[in-house]
Amino acid sequence: MTLHHKKVIPRRGFSYLSQDCYCINISEVSDSVVATRRMHRIALRGVRGRSFGGLRFPARRLQHTPILSLEEEIAVIKSDLATDKAWSLTPLAKEAFGAGSVSSEPVEARDMSEYMKERGFSQAAEDPRSSAYRMLSAAMTFPLTLGYGVNKIFAKGGPLGGMAEFIEMEKRPLRVLVVGARAESSLPALWWRECLLSCFHSGAISGGIDIGLMGPGLQQMKASPNNSITFHMHPPRFSGDNQDTGAKGRAYHIQEGQAFLHNHPEHMKLMLQADLFVLFNPGLGHPALCEGWEDTIKLLCMSRKPVLCTAHSVTDLQRDKAFLEATTNTTDAEEQDLGEPLEFLFEAHQNPFASAKRTYDDKEEEGAQIVTTNQYIHCWRGK
Numbered sequence: 001m002t003l004h005h006k007k008v009i010p011r012r013g014f015s016y017l018s019q020d021c022y023c024i025n026i027s028e029v030s031d032s033v034v035a036t037r038r039m040h041r042i043a044l045r046g047v048r049g050r051s052f053g054g055l056r057f058p059a060r061r062l063q064h065t066p067i068l069s070l071e072e073e074i075a076v077i078k079s080d081l082a083t084d085k086a087w088s089l090t091p092l093a094k095e096a097f098g099a100g101s102v103s104s105e106p107v108e109a110r111d112m113s114e115y116m117k118e119r120g121f122s123q124a125a126e127d128p129r130s131s132a133y134r135m136l137s138a139a140m141t142f143p144l145t146l147g148y149g150v151n152k153i154f155a156k157g158g159p160l161g162g163m164a165e166f167i168e169m170e171k172r173p174l175r176v177l178v179v180g181a182r183a184e185s186s187l188p189a190l191w192w193r194e195c196l197l198s199c200f201h202s203g204a205i206s207g208g209i210d211i212g213l214m215g216p217g218l219q220q221m222k223a224s225p226n227n228s229i230t231f232h233m234h235p236p237r238f239s240g241d242n243q244d245t246g247a248k249g250r251a252y253h254i255q256e257g258q259a260f261l262h263n264h265p266e267h268m269k270l271m272l273q274a275d276l277f278v279l280f281n282p283g284l285g286h287p288a289l290c291e292g293w294e295d296t297i298k299l300l301c302m303s304r305k306p307v308l309c310t311a312h313s314v315t316d317l318q319r320d321k322a323f324l325e326a327t328t329n330t331t332d333a334e335e336q337d338l339g340e341p342l343e344f345l346f347e348a349h350q351n352p353f354a355s356a357k358r359t360y361d362d363k364e365e366e367g368a369q370i371v372t373t374n375q376y377i378h379c380w381r382g383k
Helices: 031-047 070-088 090-100 114-121 130-155 163-170 188-200 265-275 290-303 314-334
Strands: 051-052 055-057 174-180 209-214 228-234 245-253 274-280 307-313 343-352 358-360 368-374 376-382
Touching: 031 290, 070 090, 070 130, 070 358, 070 368, 090 130, 090 307, 114 130, 114 188, 130 163, 130 188, 130 274, 130 307, 130 343, 130 376, 188 209, 188 245, 265 290, 265 358, 290 314, 290 376, 307 314, 314 343, 314 376
Parallel strands: 174 209, 174 274, 209 245, 274 307
Antiparallel strands: 051 055, 228 245, 307 376, 343 376, 358 368
């Protein structure tokens, strides 16, 4: 068999997948070479135009997703924040924020983008890079993250799925206590209603939901001088007979609640009443905050009730988990040997309902300076 060599000029694309990478006369080789070339052509077609991590394989040339430096990332964030502020003052913002109020149908969605689309927030859903998407996600991340956690914990088949049936038998709402509340404590009823719509399908809150908020950083509720609001899955305007139907909810500030749980005069009563504790971006392991959290975390572990916790970055999450390990190990050593001090009802992972609005905190340590609200989520309880 004679091989006829020729000059190889690779076509655009990948030389190792190109038909021109073979420098032989096909007519004089075995069928196996023909088959190999056929497989390579199929492979080339298969990867063209597809994304793999940070790489993209287009038809003509290889492109890399640019990796920005911290300074470049901060510049992008500042530009986005300025754009969002200007957009919020336009009629388009009012239209975008009110789009979901025209429907009251429960929604089952996998992530923020799908939720917006199903709920009718079309302006935001069309472009995840838009001001509409960033601003709406920032408002809805708290109720939707809560709904996501409730579904994973209390829905049928979840780690505490039987508890939802018990609550339903008692004909009462699911009782949630948000500890260390800050920005979420000012949300109006319009946004807390999204929690009902996002988790009603699972059956976890068929009796409604009751959300108490407390913490040193409590903020005045918008449009509610007494810091207590009610919301309905099917408000009267949808029922047609001026009657509320479906699940109801309430969000309110705990009386004398501008404190950590362990400093509240009725902390034992609050612990007994709650079915679920929630810590939104608490910064448990932050050097400036960890001392204030220690006694409250010990109380939450003693309750043996689920604690839903979020973090704004990988560094924030790692600090929180290190703090939990150190604090709970100390608690066990002082009291009694309980084996593993924490049981994780679900492990930490990226939250599909995290905010898309990023901010920058120059006081944070390296790796945690870019803040994405509720970026990570996990759930644990004391054993």
